[in-house]
Amino acid sequence: MQSLEPYLAEHPFLKGMEKRHIELLVGCAANVRFDEGQYIFREGDEAKTFYFIRHGKLALEVFRPQKGPLVIQTLQPGDVVGWSWLFPPHFRHFDCRAVELTRAIALDGTCVRDKCEEDHQLGYEIMKRFAHLMGHELLALRLQLLDVYGEHA
Amino acid sequence: MENTLNNTTAQQGHAVGAMVPRPHVIKRVRRDTKDTFTIELVGAENPTGMFFSPGQFNMLYAFGAGEIPVSISGDPTKTKRLIHTVRVVGPVTRALRVLKAGDTIGVRGPYGTPWPVEKAEGSDVVLVAGGIGLAAIRPALYYLLANRNKYGKIALLYGTRTPADILYRSELESWRGRFDLEVDVTVDRGDSSWWGNVGVVPMLIPRAQFDPLSAVAMMCGPEIMMRFSVMALRKQGLTTDNIYVSMERNMKCAIGLCGHCQYGGRFVCKDGPVFAFDSIVDLFNKREI
Numbered sequence: 001m002q003s004l005e006p007y008l009a010e011h012p013f014l015k016g017m018e019k020r021h022i023e024l025l026v027g028c029a030a031n032v033r034f035d036e037g038q039y040i041f042r043e044g045d046e047a048k049t050f051y052f053i054r055h056g057k058l059a060l061e062v063f064r065p066q067k068g069p070l071v072i073q074t075l076q077p078g079d080v081v082g083w084s085w086l087f088p089p090h091f092r093h094f095d096c097r098a099v100e101l102t103r104a105i106a107l108d109g110t111c112v113r114d115k116c117e118e119d120h121q122l123g124y125e126i127m128k129r130f131a132h133l134m135g136h137e138l139l140a141l142r143l144q145l146l147d148v149y150g151e152h153a
Numbered sequence: 154m155e156n157t158l159n160n161t162t163a164q165q166g167h168a169v170g171a172m173v174p175r176p177h178v179i180k181r182v183r184r185d186t187k188d189t190f191t192i193e194l195v196g197a198e199n200p201t202g203m204f205f206s207p208g209q210f211n212m213l214y215a216f217g218a219g220e221i222p223v224s225i226s227g228d229p230t231k232t233k234r235l236i237h238t239v240r241v242v243g244p245v246t247r248a249l250r251v252l253k254a255g256d257t258i259g260v261r262g263p264y265g266t267p268w269p270v271e272k273a274e275g276s277d278v279v280l281v282a283g284g285i286g287l288a289a290i291r292p293a294l295y296y297l298l299a300n301r302n303k304y305g306k307i308a309l310l311y312g313t314r315t316p317a318d319i320l321y322r323s324e325l326e327s328w329r330g331r332f333d334l335e336v337d338v339t340v341d342r343g344d345s346s347w348w349g350n351v352g353v354v355p356m357l358i359p360r361a362q363f364d365p366l367s368a369v370a371m372m373c374g375p376e377i378m379m380r381f382s383v384m385a386l387r388k389q390g391l392t393t394d395n396i397y398v399s400m401e402r403n404m405k406c407a408i409g410l411c412g413h414c415q416y417g418g419r420f421v422c423k424d425g426p427v428f429a430f431d432s433i434v435d436l437f438n439k440r441e442i
Contacts, residue, residue: 059343059351061345069345070342070343070344071342071343071344071351072351073351073352074343074349074350074352076350076360078360100348139381140352140353140355140356143353143355143377143378143381144341144342144352146377147314147341148283148284148341148374148375148377148378149283149284149314149318149341149375150314
């Protein structure tokens with residue numbers, strides 16, 4: 001069976017990470033695929049995993065009663081989906097749907113958390129990368145909130 | 154003293170001619186989105202049309218309502234019909250919106266500095282447009298595609314509010330089908346029918362295919378969007394002398410006389426609207442301007 005190590009090492013999120021840390025993560029990783037329209041998780045689900053997208057496109061949605069889902073962000077190859085596995089109470093905040101056939105590497109959150117507890121250097125590397133990702137997404141969200149194309153912008 | 158007077162008189166003479174709108178007949182009006190429409194005009198006195206460079210603008214005069222600056226959004230090689238896409242935001246644009254084929258408006262122009270399409274020859278080109286800013290970028294894209302072999306990779310990155318606000322949708326779809334052009338579109342808010350990206354334009358920049366060491370970026374949209382897009386381009390390695398922005402200010406005379414569009418020591422109507430970013434970098438983040 002082919003190892004997922006090269007796929008993890010190639011993913012932009014893990015760029016520059018030491019080989020020994022990648023090897024630790026491989027033990028928590030699984031190759032997954034989602035068909036178009038398939039929901040990967042729903043708001044309120046337990047957040048057990050996060051995903052490194054390799055191909056395809058995912059949409060994060062929030063459901064509005066009587067109006068249906070609203071897409072708040074789309075995610076593409078190179079992106080990471082899911083932070084809720086990092087922090088208690090480990091519940092999903094949004095729905096995530098495959099817009100098209102999507103291939104990803106799923107990481108078991110509990111497994112990664114345990115390895116981070118055992119190896120704080122790995123933990124620091126993971127936290128640094130997630131902090132950067134959160135900062136990046138917070139910036140994008142703030143720009144979206146500005147509604148720069150709106151009538152009163 | 155005499156020289157000064159002569160110069161002033163000459164300048165005023167030029168100004169008077171430049172201030173006279175020429176009648177143009179509306180040949181077609183197309184509604185693009187809920188608040189934008191495109192008008193096609195033919196000069197009543199000059200049926201051969203108007204020569205312009207991509208990035209320039211005209212002053213459109215709705216009789217009895219007033220005059221506004223609007224980017225020329227048509228193909229610079231097709232001069233017979235003058236094309237303007239207008240967003241309805243005030244009394245003049247509301248007056249323009251109710252006009253129909255056969256009606257006449259006044260047109261002055263073209264004015265302003267063009268996109269650096271010649272400077273960009275031999276380079277990759279990144280076009281970044283937000284909202285109605287796509288109208289000002291479109292003539293540059295027409296030019297680039299008409300001279301495709303002179304450029305490296307070309308990317309058009311376009312963002313708008315919602316899928317319903319996408320301008321020139323069918324044209325964007327046709328551009329997307331080309332092998333020699335990368336088109337990426339994003340909206341701030343999607344719905345379940347939307348298959349494209351949801352997110353802001355600056356986030357498209359790291360994904361675009363271009364060589365930052367040999368690329369020229371041309372950008373038009375809300376200033377906030379441009380500020381963050383400039384940051385994203387610089388993060389990719391583009392230098393400020395290769396980034397061009399189209400600025401918008403309250404342009405009235407269009408020839409640098411009235412001062413309404415003063416931008417530091419410059420006038421947007423005369424020295425712009427297209428500026429090399431390094432020439433205005435000190436003004437760009439100045440809150441008083």
